[in-house]
Amino acid sequence: GSTLREAAADQGRFAGVAVNDSMLSNSQYANLVAQEFSSVTAENVMKWESIQPSQGQFNWAGGDRLVNFAQQNNQKVYGHTLVWHSQMPDWLENGNFSAAQLRQITNDHISQVVGRYAGDIERWDVVNEAFNEDGTRRQSKWQQTIGDGYIAEAFQAAHAADPSAKLFINDYNIEGINAKSDGLYNLVQGLLQQGVPIHGVGFQTHLILGQVPGSFQQNLQRFADLGLEVVITEVDIRMQMPSDSAKLQQQASDYEAVTEACLAVSACSGITVWGLRDGDSWVPDVFDGYGAPLLFDDNYQKKPAYDSMLAALGGS
Numbered sequence: 001g002s003t004l005r006e007a008a009a010d011q012g013r014f015a016g017v018a019v020n021d022s023m024l025s026n027s028q029y030a031n032l033v034a035q036e037f038s039s040v041t042a043e044n045v046m047k048w049e050s051i052q053p054s055q056g057q058f059n060w061a062g063g064d065r066l067v068n069f070a071q072q073n074n075q076k077v078y079g080h081t082l083v084w085h086s087q088m089p090d091w092l093e094n095g096n097f098s099a100a101q102l103r104q105i106t107n108d109h110i111s112q113v114v115g116r117y118a119g120d121i122e123r124w125d126v127v128n129e130a131f132n133e134d135g136t137r138r139q140s141k142w143q144q145t146i147g148d149g150y151i152a153e154a155f156q157a158a159h160a161a162d163p164s165a166k167l168f169i170n171d172y173n174i175e176g177i178n179a180k181s182d183g184l185y186n187l188v189q190g191l192l193q194q195g196v197p198i199h200g201v202g203f204q205t206h207l208i209l210g211q212v213p214g215s216f217q218q219n220l221q222r223f224a225d226l227g228l229e230v231v232i233t234e235v236d237i238r239m240q241m242p243s244d245s246a247k248l249q250q251q252a253s254d255y256e257a258v259t260e261a262c263l264a265v266s267a268c269s270g271i272t273v274w275g276l277r278d279g280d281s282w283v284p285d286v287f288d289g290y291g292a293p294l295l296f297d298d299n300y301q302k303k304p305a306y307d308s309m310l311a312a313l314g315g316s
């Protein structure tokens with residue numbers, strides 16, 4: 001294959017990208033997304049603050065736009081995300097709810113959103129970023145109000161809304177074997193034992209240049225060995241700016257290592273990069289002095305990381 005999507009397909013995997021809704025009307029952006037990728041994730045428009053900005057009022061415009069785009073271009077849609085402590089609308093973030101009320105609100109959100117896109121969205125990040133770095137549960141509103149059971153309940157609600165969707169838990173800094181991935185491993189093992197409908201784990205993979213964890217493949221494999229699918233859901237590899245050719249080469253070998261870790265695990269069904277061009281990335285807004293984490297530069301030109309990822313997928 002001469003594109004990421006073709007090369008990935010030859011390996012039985014998908015190649016995905018997070019799409020910025022406001023860029024979809026730019027034909028150069030849209031054409032490249034369509035040409036190179038077989039899966040799209042909404043960077044923001046399916047998050048709670050976007051899709052249910054006031055209680056009971058759903059805004060489907062951005063989500064529908066992405067789903068329609070994907071259908072026109074023969075792409076899968078990866079749903080992101082249903083239960084997350086960040087990008088909550090004010091009414092939810094600041095509301096004082098009992099456990100029963102929050103359960104009702106959450107079940108309603110999940111059944112509306114998953115139900116609307118039933119059959120159109122193959123995979124969903126049902127719960128995002130539920131863990132602290134030490135492997136304990138993050139004290140999100142759900143954890144504080146409902147307690148440990150909120151995760152199983154969210155998966156049950158999503159399964160009821162679309163029994164054919166593959167349901168994922170997604171997190172960052174879980175690529176290697178460490179306290180956080182151990183905590184997640186113990187959770188999903190327990191959920192499976194209880195018969196909770198969970199089908200996969202998403203590894204966000206927001207990495208720093210030169211720091212692909214050596215245990216990445218082994219870690220993916222231990223989750224796969226539980227019978228789960230694994231996906232690299234949000235990869236980007238940031239460097240201290242300015243970039244130079246040595247850094248771009250290191251980044252290329254890092255993307256190659258990430259791709260190889262996925263390909264070495266048969267249950268790793270795909271890799272999504274978190275944005276199209278460097279200038280589209282969230283990284284410089286959050287990590288002062290860092291940037292250039294993606295596969296294309298701001299002129300839509302392929303970076304060395306693109307070539308190495310394509311080659312790692314067996315393409316040329």
Ligand code: G3I
Nearest residue numbers: 018043044080081086087128172204206234274281282286
């Ligand atoms: O919507 C407002 C807009 O009205 C306003 O004019 C503008 C001014 O700054 O801000 C807009 O909101 C921004 C939003 O993206 C939509 O563009 C927020 O400020 C900004 O913080 C938000 O950032 C997103 C971030 O999640 C929020 O946590 C990034 O685009 C998005 O890439 C990032 O994605 C997350 C994944 O969902 C989960 N994993 C980590 C990943 C990176 O943080």
